Structures are given as structure tokens and as C-alpha cells.
Amino acid sequence: MNQADTVWILVTTALVFFMSLPGLLLFYGGMVRARNAISVFTQGYAVACLMAILWFIAGYSIAYGDASPYWGGLGKVFLSGVTQDSLVGTLPEIVFFSFQMTFAIITPVLVLGVFAERTKFGFVLLFSCLWMLLVYAPIAHWVWGGGFLSDGGIFGENGVRDFAGGLVVHEAAGVSALIIALVLGPRLNRDYAPHQPGMVMVGAAMLWVGWLGFNGGSSLAADVRAGMALTVTLLAGATASVTWLVWEYVKTGKATLVGMVTGTISGLAAVTPASGFVGPAYSIVIGIVAGIMCQETVYFLRNRLKVDDSLDVFAVHGAGGVYGTMMMAALGVATWPAQIGSILIVGGYTAAVTLVLVFFCKGVTGLRVEKEAEEQGLDVAVHEQRAYDLS
Template sequence: MVGADTAWIIVATALVLFMTLPGLALFYGGLVRSRNVLSVFMHCFAIASVMSVLWLVAGYSIAFGDGNAYWGGLGKSFLNGVDADTVSDTIPEVLFFAFQMTFAIITPALIVGAYVERIGFAFVMLFSSVWMLVVYAPVAHWIWGGGLLAGAEWSLFENGVNDFAGGIVVHQTAGLAALVLAAFLGPRSDKSKPPHNPGMVMIGAAMLWVGWFGFNGGSQLAADGGAAMALTVTHISAATASITWALWERIRYGKASLVGMVTGTIAGLASITPASGSVSPVEALIIGAIAGVLCQVMCGVIKDAMKIDDTLDVFAVHGVGGMFGILMLVVFGHAGIVEQGGGLIVVGTFTLVMTTLIVMVCKMIVPLRVDPEDEVQGLDLTAHGERAYDMTS
């Protein structure tokens, strides 16, 4: 084991958990109406807790066990055979387990943005649990665990898919799942209210930006120049996308909003994620510049053209951003079109089909959507018996 590598991945693990708690919770919480902010916090916190346990029970083994092309099996369930002295490359395997656990937490947590203000809490817990084990963990195995798309002897593609930190594994899967869930749920009863706390949104986005250094830089799994470059290009893409989103918003509406600018930040971060292990700072600048406009345009396509109430634009920002980053690796010559395009098609089809099936089964067990009266009163009070503020809006 290399001490510097271990120390860096310990820090990176903390940073990625910080992205969900409190970063994503604050980012999403500020975007909803005040009577639903605690429900968003509850969703994020409960998902983090449940996914951690399930990752220990079976998720890690499915993703990174010694199985076959399709899944890792259950040989490493409950970290069977892993102790403090077991090594994975240059770090303890238990640390690799913990680092990957934070990815298994944030991926289903990203989906929260699609169904806020109208979904049943029991459904969130059941769906997120099944989805992480049945969709996320197998896809992680296919690309990162030596499986179907990894370039191993049984891979579909000779060179494997280049997805450094999760353009497909995290952002495409979460984005498509969000789209499916939003379509099943239908629109909110009242979509007229703006974000109740833009300042909270900005604070959450800032935490996500900082945490993303662990997300992308930590994916190098070493304290070296590759990690430093991944961190640098991540920052450049985020900064550039923030600017282009704000500029495009100014051109379209005459004003650049704080919520818009920080949403551009997240678009730039999602887009650079799969490419951060390969691209140069100039290439990251180009990715960010396009992402800030592309993802903003896609927000309108999903809500206005497709009429799907993906409430907080999970697919447009994360799904489109992650897939765009995957394809930009082809444009810049860092990966082949067959591998990248094939990976998007295989994982996209699998995610859409399995997510649809999971939703259909889960809603036969627990209610998918809350009663209309509960939606009007707000989920904070009706689902959790609490209020975030003295007055609701």
C-alpha cells in the first residue's frame, strides 16, 4: 500500500459523501417550495443511510466481486474475505469499498430531483433500494468491475468504454431513471411557484462543486499527476459552464439568475465527469462552454416539448451532461465511437427497461404518489409531521 494514495482516497471519500450530505440536499431543498424542503432533506438522508447498508450487504459484491460478465456475484457480501490488510491496487480494499459506497449513495439521490413534492416516502425507499442493487450495481460492474463493457476477455468491445468517473454509470443511469419516474408520476398539481430559497441552492451547488474534486480526482485512485489534472479540468469545466449558462439565460430572458448560474455549474461538472481522466484544460473549457448552453436548452425540451415534469431537471442536467461528456471523448480522440456509443445504448436500454419494471412492481406494493390533499399541504407536514419554517408558501 502507498500511504499518500490511501490518505488522498480517505479525503476523496469524505468529499463525495459531502456532495450528498449536505450538498445535494441543500441544492434540491432550496429549489422546492418551503412546505416540501424537509421532505427533500429526508429523502437524501434516508437514501444515504439505506444505500450504505445495502452496499455492505450485496451492492459492493455485485459491482466489484469476482463474478462474470454480467455481475460480480455475492462472494463479497458483508465484505466477506476483506479486512484492514486486504489490498486493492495501492489502497486498502475496505477504503475502495467506502469510496465506491459514496457513489452508490449519490446516484439514487440524484433521482430525488425528478419526483419532489408529490411522491410517497415509502415508495422512495423501496424504489431506491431495488434500483441501486438491480440497475446501478450491475452497470458499475460492467464498466468499472471488469464486466460486459470493461474491455475484458468477455467484453462486448475490445477496448472497453472510457467512463472515468461516471458519465454512464452515475449520470446516464440516474438521468434516465428520473425521466421514467417523472413520466409515471405525472406533473405536480401546481408548478407556478419559484424556488423558495435561491441562497440555499447556491450553497448546495458550492458544496457539490468542492465535493466533485473528490468525485473526479479520487477516481484516479492515486495521489499523482492524474488526480491533479482530473481536479483541474473539473474546475475549469464547472466555471465555464456557469458562465455560458448565465450568458445564454441573459440572451434569452434579459437577466442572468443565481439559480441558473449554479445549475450551469452542475451541468459543467456532470459533463466533465466521464472525461476528467483524459482531457486537457482547453478541452475541458470547450466541454464546459457547450454544456452550459446544451443542458439549459434540454431543460425546455423535456418540460415544454416532451411535457414531462422532471421537476429539478435531473435528466437535462445530469443525464444529458453525462452522455455529452462520454461523446466528447470521441470528438477529442480519447475513445472510439463504437465503444462510447455502444456503452450508451446498452446501458441506456437496460436502465429504461429495468427502471420501468421496478416502478411497476414497487407501485403495486406501496403507493407511488401522495394524495392530492397531502400534496397541497406539503410533504413536510403530511409525511414527516414537521415544518421547516413558521410559515409555508
Template structure:
């Protein structure tokens, strides 16, 4: 065991959990109307709890067990055969389990942004649990667990897909799933109200930014120069995307908004995620600079052209951002075009098929959407019996 590496991954694990709780919860919570903010908190917190238990029971084994090209099997269910002395590389395997658990938490939590303000809580929890096990965990095995896309002897591509911290595993899967759920759910009945608390959005985004140092820097699984470079390029991409987002916003609309600024931050962070283990500072500036404009344009495209109410732009920011970072690795010569594009295609098809099936199965058991009166009153009161504020908007 390497003490320095172990200490750093303990910190990184805390940072990635911090991204979901409270970072993502505050970021999404501020973007909805006041009568729905607690429902967003409830969804994020509930998902974090459920994914933790399911990751222990089945998810970790499916993703990182000693299976075959397609899945890891069930040999490590409930951490069977793993104790405090078992190693994964030069860190304790139970720590590797915990670090990867925080990824399994945030990935389905990202999808929350697509369906806020109109979805049933029972559907959210059931869908999220099944989706993590059936869609996310196998993809994690394919790319990070030595499976189908990892460049091992049974890989589809000799070079293997280069996805350092989750451009495909996290952001593409979550982004596509978000688009599909939003499509089947249908649009909100009242889309005209602005975010109820932009300050809360900024606080959540700031927490995500800090937490992302653990997300990307921790993915090196070592306390070394490569982890330091991953953190540096992560920061630079986020900063650059924030600036290009508000510049483009100013050109298009005449004003730069706080919500736009911090959404640009998230676009830059998502885009650099798969590339953070390979690129340098100048390449990070290019990735972030393009992402700030590209993801903003995709937000408009999804809502105005595709007519899909992906409420908080999960597909445009996370999905497109993550896929863009995957492609840029090939552009900069850090990965094979065949592997990168092939990986996007394989995982894209898998995500589309599994997500559609899970949606239909779960909505046959639990209503996918709340009633019109419940939506008008707000999910805080109708689904959870609480209010965030004395006055609602």
C-alpha cells in the first residue's frame, strides 16, 4: 500500500461525493421554481443513498468483478472476498470501491435535471436503481474494468477507448438517458418561470467545480504529477468555458447572466473530464473555449428544434460536453479515432436501448408523471408534504 496515494484517494472520494451532496442538489435546486426545490433535494439525496446500497450489493461486482468482456459477474457481491487488507493496485480495494461508488451516485443524479418539476418520486428511485445496474455498471466494466472497450485481449478496438474520468461512462450515458426520459415524460405545463434562486445555482456550481478536482484528479488513482496536471487542466477548461459562454451570451442576447456563467463552468468541466489525463494546459483552453459556445447552442437546439423539455439541459451540457471531450482526444492525437468514435457508438446504442426498456418497465409499475394539479401546486408539498419557503413562486 502506498500511503500518499491512499490518502489522496480518500480525499478525492469525499470530493466526488461533495459534488452530488450538496453541490449538484444546490445547482439543480436553484434552477427550479421555489415550489419544487425540496423535491430536487429529495431526488438527489435519495439517489445517493440507494446507489450506495446497490453498488455494494451488485454494482461494484458488475463493473469491476472478474467476469468476461461484457460484465464483471457477481463474484464480488456485497464485497465478497474484500477486506481492509485486499489491494487494488497500491490502494486498498475497499477504497477503490468507495471512490467508484461516488461515480455511481453522481451519474444517475445528473439525469435528475432533465425531469424536475413533473415526475413521480417512486419512478425516480426505481428507474435510477435499475439504470445504474443495467446501463451504467456494464459500461464502467467495458471501459474501466478491462472489458469490451478497454483495449484488453477481447476488446473491440485494439487501442481501447481513452476515457480518463468519464466522458462516455458518466456524461454520455447520463446525457442520453436524460434526453430519453424527458422525451417520454413530456414538457412542463408552465415553462415560463426563471430559476428561483440564481445565487443557489452559483453556490452549487462552485461546489461542483471544487469537487471535480477529486473527480478528475482522483481518477489517476495516485498522488503524482499526472494527477496534478489533471487538476490543472480541469480548472483551466472550466474557467475558459465560463468566459466563452458569457461572451457568446452577450453577443446573442445583449447581457451576460450569472446562471449562464456557471453553466459554462459545468460545460467546461464535463468536456475536459475524459481528456484530463492526457492533455496539457493549451489543449484545455481550446476544449473549454469551444465547449462554452457549443454547449450553449445545443441548449437552444434541444428545446427549440427537437422540442424536448430537458429542463436543466443535461444532454446539451453533460452529454454533448462529454462526447466532445472524447472526440478531442483523437483530434489532439492522444487516442485512436476508431476507438473513440466506436466507443461512442457502442455505448450510445446500449444507453438508448436499455434506457427505453427501463422507462417502459418502470412506468408500467409507477406513474412516470404527477397529475396536473400536483404539478401546479408543486412537488415539495404534493409529493413530500413540505415547503422550502413560506411563499412559493
């Protein structure tokens, strides 16, 4: 065990958890209408708690067991065999377990953005539980757990390069959100502005701070690679923020707060898979392209295809994560077959399993709330609470 590495990962574990609670919930909660803010908070908090429990029960075993290159197995359910003396590299295994738990928490919470304002609470909970076990955990095993997409797998000695989750987190969440949006259909009224832009900005700022641990901690050591990952995370987020703002002003004549901080998230998603492999100059290039590309993807899905991915999970996270993963090949850090092949495998698997889970969970709990509940808002109709007491 290395004490410096252990302390660093303990800190980054807290930072990544901070991204979910409260960072992402504030970001999402401010984006919806006031009458649906409580529903976003309730869904996100409940899903975060459930994912922590499920990661302990079986998720960690599926992702980081050694049963096969395709499935980690159930040898570590309930942390079976994990003792105070167990190590992963230079870290106590319990610390590694907790750090990876925070990734397993935030990824399903990211997907919640597509459910906003029209989905039954029971469906959200059931789908999220099954999705983490059947989509997130297996993909984490393939890429990070010594599975068939990593070094020595189907792409030979040079497997896929995904430092902190371009595929495992962002592509998986984005593709699932796109599939769900297509099945759900649009909300009854999509013509509205985020009810609390200030809350969106505060949430995005918290996400950015937490992302320093998300990427920096993925080195699993207190070393120069962690420092570089942290640095490029700052630069890519800043660059994409400015790029989105400028591009938005050129196109619409307005520069919005929500647009700028959405640009921040697009740059952070894009640099995530590359953060342990590139330097500052390349991170700025990644941020510039992400700020424009993700914004155009938002407009294309909303205005051309009329797809109601409520909080732009695919356009920002899915597109950003895939772009950042491809940049590894473009910059010579990885091979094109490994990067493109892994993108297709992860995307195809995610889409197929998500589609099955959507219809299975729909049969169990139902999918959309009633029209009257959607018009009234889920805060009162489902949770009998209001975000704001105006009396």
C-alpha cells in the first residue's frame, strides 16, 4: 500500500460523489420547470442510494471480478474475499471499491436527464437498477476490468484507451438516453426555458470541481499523470465554455448562462477519455471542437429530428464521449480499430439492452405518467411537494 496514493483516491472518491449529490441534481433541477424540480431531486437521490447498495451486492463483482473477459462473475458479491489486507495496485481494495462505486452512481444519474418531467417514478428506479447491473457493470469490466476490449483482448496488445469514462460513462449514458427518448416520445409542452439558470450554473460548477477527481483520480495514484489529467480537465472545460458561448452568440445573437455552462460539461465529457494521455495544447483543441460539435448536436436533435432528450444527455455526454474517444486514435495514442471497434461494440450493446429493459420495465411499472400529472407537474402529482412555497 502507498499512503500518498491512498489519500489521493480517498479525496477523489469524495469529489466524484459530490458530482452526483448535489452537483448533477442541481444542474438538472434548474433545467426543468419549477413544477418538476422536486421530482428530479427525488429521482436522483433515490437512484444514487440504490446504486451504492447494488454496487456492494453485485455490481463490483460483475465489473472487477475475473470470471471471464466478458463477465466479471459473482465471486466478489457482498465484497466476498475483500479484506483489510486486499490490494489493487498500491491501493487498499476497499478504497478502490469505493472510488469505482462513485462512477457506478453518477452514470445512471446522468441517464435521468432523459426521464425529466414525464416518467413514472417506479419505472425510473427499476430501470436504473437493472441498467447499472446489465449495462454499466459489464462495460466497465470490458474496458477497465481486464475484459476483452482492454490490452490483450480482441484488439491485441493495444486495446481501447478510455482513461476515465468516455465509453464506460458518457457513451453508455448518452446512447441509453437516446433510445429512451425515442420510446418515450416528446413532452406535452417542450417550449419553455430552464426555471432557474443560477441553479444550473451552481450545479455545473460543482460538477467541474468534482470532475477534477473524476479524471485526476482515474490515475489511481498520486503522480504526474494525475496532475496532468487534472490540468487538462480545467483547460478543456474552460475552452469549451468560451467556444459554446461565442458560437451561440454568432448563431443567435445571444450569449446565455445555461449555454455557457452546458459548454463546460461538453468539454469535460470530451476530455474524459483523453485526460490521462494528452497535454494542455491538445486539451484546448478538444475543448474547442466539443463546444461547437455538442451544441450543433443539441440543435440537430431538437429542431431537425424533434427528439426530446429532455436535458440533452446524448448530445452533450454521448457525442462528447465518443468524440473524445476517437481523438485518442487521431492523436496517435491508440489504434483506430480499437477505438472505433469499441465505440461500436459499447454503443450496440448499450442500445440493445436498453431497449429490452425499457419494454420490460414498462410492462412491470408503466412508463409515462398520466397527461393530467404531466400538466400539473410531477412535484405535486407524484411527490406531493413543491420546490417553492409562494404562499
